[in-house]
Amino acid sequence: MxxxxxxxxxxxxxxxxxxxxxxxxxxxxxxxxxxxxxxxxxxxxxxxxxxxxMTFFLETFPGLLVIIPGAIGMRGNIFSSFASRLSTNLHIGLVSPQFEFSEQLNYNIFASFVLTLVLSIFLGIVAK
The missing domain is CATH 1.20.5 (Single alpha-helices involved in coiled-coils or other helix-helix interfaces)
Structure with a gap:
């Protein structure tokens, strides 16, 4: 049929x-x-x-070959987590869409700076 x-x-x-x-x-x-x-x-x-x-510097300081890719990856990881926390705070209403500093925003910015500082020191130690 x-x-x-x-x-x-x-x-x-x-x-x-x-x-x-x-x-x-x-x-x-x-x-x-x-x-x-x-x-x-x-x-x-x-x-x-x-x-x-910077090829001269890369030949002179081979540790930069370790630091540069790590720093690029670290920057992406830290700021993607910052963007994730910021967007979550925007969606649940803890941070306003206008650019005004609030306690939550200050904590997130401070956390990103601390993560950057700690991981930069760690990368410097690994590169030596």
């Missing part, structure tokens, strides 16, 4: 109208994302140029 129900036609190619509708609908999201990506790309380019110019 055959099924007589109508089937939807599956679009296999993206039409120009659908693409322009998508761009129109998501224009602000694309613009904000591209701005953030451009800022990150410029920052990475500047950091790469600076590290490229």
């Amino acid at each position: 055959k099924d007589k129900s109508p089937q939807k036609k599956i679009r296999t190619s993206l039409s120009l109208d659908a693409f322009s509708d998508f761009l129109r609908e998501h224009k602000s999201t694309i613009k904000e994302g591209l701005i953030a990506l451009l800022i990150c790309a410029v920052g990475d380019l500047i950091a790469g140029i600076i590290l490229g110019k």
Whole structure:
């Protein structure tokens, strides 16, 4: 027995109208994302140029080869946990969306600084 129900036609190619509708609908999201990506790309380019110019220091102080990747990873871990705590505090209402210092915000900033200081000292000891 055959099924007589109508089937939807599956679009296999993206039409120009659908693409322009998508761009129109998501224009602000694309613009904000591209701005953030451009800022990150410029920052990475500047950091790469600076590290490229530091080859003499890297040959003189080989411990920097241990410190630099660790410092980059440490920075990402500390500030991602800071962002996580900050966003949680924003969502549960402990910190206001306006940029006003509060007790919770001060504690989180202080904790990030302490983590950075302690782990930087640890990286310095490991690099020696």
